Amino acid sequence: MSFYISLSGLKAAQSDLTTISNNVANVSSTAFKKSRAAFGDIFSSSALQTSGTVAGQGVRLNGLTQQFTQGTLxxxxxxxxxxxxxxGFFTVATESGQIGYTRNGAFSLNEDRYIVDTTGSRIQALPVDASGTVTSTAAADLTDVQVPTSYTNAAGEVVDLSSLGISKTGLITATFADGTTQPLGSVALASFPSQEGLRQSGDAHWEANNDSGGAVYGTGASGLFGTIQSGALERSNVDITEELVALISAQRNFQANAKAIESASTMTQAIVNLRT
Structure with a gap:
């Protein structure tokens, strides 16, 4: 029995090592969120036994949970x-209309002047009126953001784009050479009843599911959505020193369980030798 108990500990230590290694590997990944392995003991006994006379039967992996703590900017x-x-999370959509959520705010313009992320998905915005006030936060009203290169004024003149600005609330504003400003939309931020329930899809992207609950959309600087900062990126929330210490601890755990298996094997061999 001790062999199988130590074997479960060996598997648990391996899972812990894998999780920590993935954290360390992504220490430089933009907006990466570290994970932690959660373990639980295995215990069972018959009706004729008491807990004081029965040892545990090992350990099992209960699950991996992501730590959505704030990364440095x-x-x-x-x-x-x-x-x-x-x-909050940025809301993005693929060309096929698949909605995803990300903390990786490394956006750029594609060849069609749409604002896209590192995977090519288009950032989603809430509709605004001429004054920049959001008119709807419904999922059905989310739109892509296309940045114009110019506009035609009342005199029929073509005026080129001068600059693009994004406020703390997420309002995207185009400023033209004549000083005219035009709101293009407000960055759609999403929050969830349970962040830990989100399904990872890579590149600091997540998908909503039953465990996370449905997305609630809003603007920056309101509620739990947080504030948007233009001209900055969120770094990984991995603390390399903390991870290296945890890596050493997991390695020692692995070695201890391997030693226990070796000891159990030696004792079994000794018993066999007695019989012969």
Whole structure:
């Protein structure tokens, strides 16, 4: 029995090592969120036994949970680099209409002047009126953001785009050479009843499911959505020192369980030798 108990400990230590290794490997990944392995003991006894006379039967992996703590912000001075200070997520959509959520705010313009993320998915915005006030927060009203290169004024003149700005609330504003400003939409931030229930899809992207609950959309600087900072990116929340200490601890755990298996094997061999 001790062999199988130590074997379960060996498997648990391996899972812990794998999780920590993945955290360390992604220490430089933009907006990466570290994970932690949660373990539980295995115990069972018959009706004729008491807990005081029965040893445990090992350990099992209960699950991996992501830690959605805030990562440090790194200034980039690029307007379309966005970071969230808070619990919100950027909402993006693929060309097929698949909705995803990300903390990776490294956005840019594609060949069609749509604002896209590192995977090519288009950032989603809430509709606004001429004054920049959001008119709807419904999922059905989310739209892609396309940045114009110019506009035609009342005199029929074509005026070129001068700059693009994004406020702390997420309002995207185009400023033209004649000083005219035009709101293009407000960055749609999403929050969830349970962040830990989100399903990872890579590149600091997540998908909603039954465990996370449905997304609630809103603007920056309101509620749990957090504040948007233009010209900055969120770094990974992995503390390399903490992870290296945990890595050593997991390695020692692995070695101890391996030693226990070796001891159990030696004792079994000794018993066999007695019989012969």
């Amino acid at each position: 790194e200034t980039t001075d690029k307007t379309l680099d966005l970071a969230i200070t808070g619990e």
